[in-house]
Amino acid sequence: MKAKEYKIGKLNCRFWSGEAGLPLLVVLDEPEYRARPEIFLDERFQERHPCALLWVQSEEDLTEWEQGRDLRTLLFELEQETDGCRRYLVGGAAAWAIGSRFPRLFAGVLALGGRGDPYAARNMKFTPVWAFGQGEPEDRKVPAAPKYLAAAIRTCGGQCVRYTNVPEGDVWSACFGNDAVVDWLFRQDRKNAFEVTYLCPGLFRIDDYFTSSAYLVCGTERALLIDTGLGEGDLPALIESLTPLPVEVAVTHPHEDHMAQAHCFPKTWLHRRDIESMERNRRQMEEVFGRTLAPAPKAEQFCPLEDGTVIDLGGGVQLEAVELGGHTPNSVVFIDRAHKSIFTGDAIGSGFIVLMICGRNEWRQVISHYKEELGRFMKRLPGLEDFAWYGGHFLQENGCDLDRQEDYLSGQSSYYLPISGGIIRDMKELCERLLSGEISEEKILTEPGHYCEHKSAGMIFRLTD
Numbered sequence: 001m002k003a004k005e006y007k008i009g010k011l012n013c014r015f016w017s018g019e020a021g022l023p024l025l026v027v028l029d030e031p032e033y034r035a036r037p038e039i040f041l042d043e044r045f046q047e048r049h050p051c052a053l054l055w056v057q058s059e060e061d062l063t064e065w066e067q068g069r070d071l072r073t074l075l076f077e078l079e080q081e082t083d084g085c086r087r088y089l090v091g092g093a094a095a096w097a098i099g100s101r102f103p104r105l106f107a108g109v110l111a112l113g114g115r116g117d118p119y120a121a122r123n124m125k126f127t128p129v130w131a132f133g134q135g136e137p138e139d140r141k142v143p144a145a146p147k148y149l150a151a152a153i154r155t156c157g158g159q160c161v162r163y164t165n166v167p168e169g170d171v172w173s174a175c176f177g178n179d180a181v182v183d184w185l186f187r188q189d190r191k192n193a194f195e196v197t198y199l200c201p202g203l204f205r206i207d208d209y210f211t212s213s214a215y216l217v218c219g220t221e222r223a224l225l226i227d228t229g230l231g232e233g234d235l236p237a238l239i240e241s242l243t244p245l246p247v248e249v250a251v252t253h254p255h256e257d258h259m260a261q262a263h264c265f266p267k268t269w270l271h272r273r274d275i276e277s278m279e280r281n282r283r284q285m286e287e288v289f290g291r292t293l294a295p296a297p298k299a300e301q302f303c304p305l306e307d308g309t310v311i312d313l314g315g316g317v318q319l320e321a322v323e324l325g326g327h328t329p330n331s332v333v334f335i336d337r338a339h340k341s342i343f344t345g346d347a348i349g350s351g352f353i354v355l356m357i358c359g360r361n362e363w364r365q366v367i368s369h370y371k372e373e374l375g376r377f378m379k380r381l382p383g384l385e386d387f388a389w390y391g392g393h394f395l396q397e398n399g400c401d402l403d404r405q406e407d408y409l410s411g412q413s414s415y416y417l418p419i420s421g422g423i424i425r426d427m428k429e430l431c432e433r434l435l436s437g438e439i440s441e442e443k444i445l446t447e448p449g450h451y452c453e454h455k456s457a458g459m460i461f462r463l464t465d
């Protein structure tokens with residue numbers, strides 16, 4: 001395997017890799033154990049678990065924020081060479097610190113001893129963690145011992161944390177002398193993981209590895225899953241664990257990251273024009289996003305909706321579909337007055353930008369249509385200002401910079417923009433500035449990024465020609 005040296009901040013790293021797209025094992029060289037990189041480069045290990053290896057050493061304490069931040073930046077740089085959904089962290093105290101700050105970076109964590117903050121460790125509620133410690137904790141102090149850190153994750157609802165006591169010897173040998181531990185680690189894959197957030201009675205948010213957000217709304221007679229995201233785990237089983245009610249799907253717009261698993265449910269509500277043009281839309285999406293799509297629901301599974309369609313879930317829970325085309329021509333927003341919630345998909349972005357997909361000669365037509373739709377929706381705003389607005393990628397309220405999206409977990413955020421009626425108004429004004437020429441055509445057609453903004457509204461154009 002080829003080795004490269006990386007120096008970033010106080011970190012000194014060595015990266016071994018073979019073919020592109022392998023899982024990445026990130027090993028932190030810490031004083032709690034005698035780390036040995038040759039174990040992972042051994043032919044037997046590589047035959048059983050082919051992977052790239054990043055060996056991390058630091059001139060300063062690896063538990064400090066700066067070292068974790070620099071490691072995160074390096075991992076994003078290496079994402080083009082490795083499988084970003086199968087990235088594994090091995091370490092002691094620094095594994096607890098880094099895993100707690102950036103839990104979505106890792107498909108699994110092996111914590112070999114070390115102490116950490118139990119309250120921060122709860123950020124790993126949805127991250128598979130196998131912790132190793134020695135003996136019973138003898139104090140109540142923070143940083144806490146590994147056994148207490150595992151308990152902290154369990155008591156906030158974490159269901160994928162394990163703890164093993166090592167009565168004698170060292171934790172490194174106990175861990176890597178056991179094929180079952182390493183086999184467990186390499187089975188973890190973020191593509192199969194979901195994060196479930198309870199919002200209020202009868203309402204859940206479900207996030208996947210792609211940061212797509214789906215919403216489960218429950219009435220008394222049935223439940224509605226608004227979008228399905230892009231995750232590859234067993235979504236029907238997850239939904240069944242959240243509600244005993246029969247479940248239907250409602251799709252805000254026919255992009256893969258919002259309806260990849262719609263075919264797994266008996267009924268899918270979708271705008272009637274999107275049903276009619278499904279095959280053409282799917283061909284365009286495969287070209288634009290460069291990926292093979294999941295199967296679409298069968299014709300008999302579709303249920304058409306349009307502006308004003310009401311889906312009644314029983315018990316006074318009704319969702320009204322409102323057209324807000326722009327991101328796609330027939331995007332819809334769902335208004336749930338029982339839960340005082342609005343589900344916007346990608347119609348106005350999720351706190352950063354709205355993506356506009358069109359040809360170079362089509363942008364005026366697309367923006368004119370979007371401006372009209374926004375103006376029509378604005379008439380509804382007086383009755384919606386105290387509603388919660390939920391976008392199709394909830395994490396983007398922290399921005400779209402993947403290198404900064406989890407900064408909020410460490411109190412390091414520098415960006416926050418929740419969706420609101422104000423974005424509707426600002427987005428309409430942005431459309432007007434584009435159409436009037438106040439924002440030049442060159443800015444969106446020729447400048448890098450194809451980006452424009454006005455107040456809280458932003459757009460990025462993805463040109464199809």
